[in-house]
Amino acid sequence: MNAISTYTTILETSYRLFAEHGFDKTSMTMIAKEVGLSKPALYYHFSSKEAIIQTLFEELCKSIGFSSFFRIEAYTKDNFEETFIADGLQIIHKQQTDMYYSRILNQYQALGYRDPAYSLKLVQILEGFTAGFAELLAHGVSIGAIAALDVLTKAQMLTMIIDSMDNFMSYGLTYSYENIWTTAVKSLIKGDPA
Known part of the structure; x- marks a missing residue:
């Protein structure tokens, strides 16, 4: 080797x-x-x-950050909703296809109780999703793909949905995650309340 x-x-x-x-x-x-x-x-x-x-933690954090899934420069007025849905579905599919992901992430979350550096980094990843979604939504408004909206609230909502789905999958719950994500994005694009 x-x-x-x-x-x-x-x-x-x-x-x-x-x-x-x-x-x-x-x-x-x-x-x-x-x-x-x-x-x-x-x-x-x-x-x-x-x-x-x-x-391993550093590598895992790189692979699960917002920019690993969402590339704002790829979003146009014509593909905004479709790309938003597809990019979010990548997160779901990654977790569904990696049989060790949930278990290893649970190990790091538990380790975070003993060593705050781990929990701090996991919180930073979630904050990165909120900031990334806010930037993506602001981009959508600026290119006319979506109506003006409360960007921060919607970004926080999307982060909570992503994190909740991650947790529910780690418990082995067989929800319709693809439909949940698709419905959330479509309601957001139409400007419906969350």
Whole structure:
């Protein structure tokens, strides 16, 4: 294995093991064995289990931020509603197709009770969604795709919907998430109250 693929394999394996067994019950020995490395070789890449947990968290945060799903520059007057719906559906599909996502995110939320740096970062991601939605909605108003509206309230509502769906999926509830998101966006585009 070369350095880059070994590093990636360690992170991918750790992601799975942490989701399956939790942070506390997953050891460096388990990770090394699953990857096919000696413990000293694993320690060459990561100085500790906590370093792996931190690196995974940073990678996870990059992958779930607002700009990972919504690209404001792609929105036009003609495609605004369709693109808004499609971009939100990407979030739902990502969680539905990654069987470890909910479990690992729950691990980080629990870790946030012991280490506020984790909970602070998760709150920042939610605030990033609110700011991103506000910017996207203001863009929609400026290009005439949607009527003027209370941008901040609607942005907060959309963030709450995204976060609630994330939580409901993590509990295994089989709601019609695609329809919920589509209905929320369409009511917003039409200017209906939320």
